[in-house]
Amino acid sequence: MNFPYAKVTDISRFPNYKRTLPWIRFGIFNPLSPKKIIYPLGLVDSGSDITFVTHEIGEQLGYDIASVEKGEVIGVGGGNIDVYFHKVGIIVENIKNNKDLYKFVDLIGFTYKDFPLSMPQQTAILGTMGFFNHLNVCFKFPAQITIAQ
């Protein structure tokens, strides 16, 4: 299934250039209560070892985020951030065609605090663990991101 790149800003100094990023809509749920699904827009980031998501989404899904041992992610917006690993369900779907749907369960990190403000993504980073290890992802910049399982 194909997803468009997202234009997030014009680059004012260079009028003919725009900043486009691979942000996609995906679903996330707690396997203990799978009917409640949140659909964030997250950055598909092949440079991230893990998938991590802001604490507000974890709280919505009923996770006691800090109840497990924390880990540290280095290089987030030029700094570090603490994450807490929990098992979640991830859904990638084509909203135009309900037959195209990939679903899996894996460990991801929830942050306990907000992402560093220096980071141009404040919601979700889709990295190797929790995303790329389940899917085949092809970046065709700037036309589309193609995802298959």
Add this chain to the structure above:
Amino acid sequence: MAILDLSKIIKKYTNKWVALTSDNKKLVASGNSLNAVLISARKRGIENPSVFKVPNVDNLLVG
């Protein structure tokens, strides 16, 4: 495939949460928390909105 243009929303709602229709084409709610925008979107009949916290996209990043 046409680019999804979020630039106007991002410019106007930096550091806020926003909710869009499930096809990402229309803004349906904005607020200071995820919970607030989910409640607002559902009041407008959008059960499964796309949501994100609007970042500052002026920072260019390598990594």
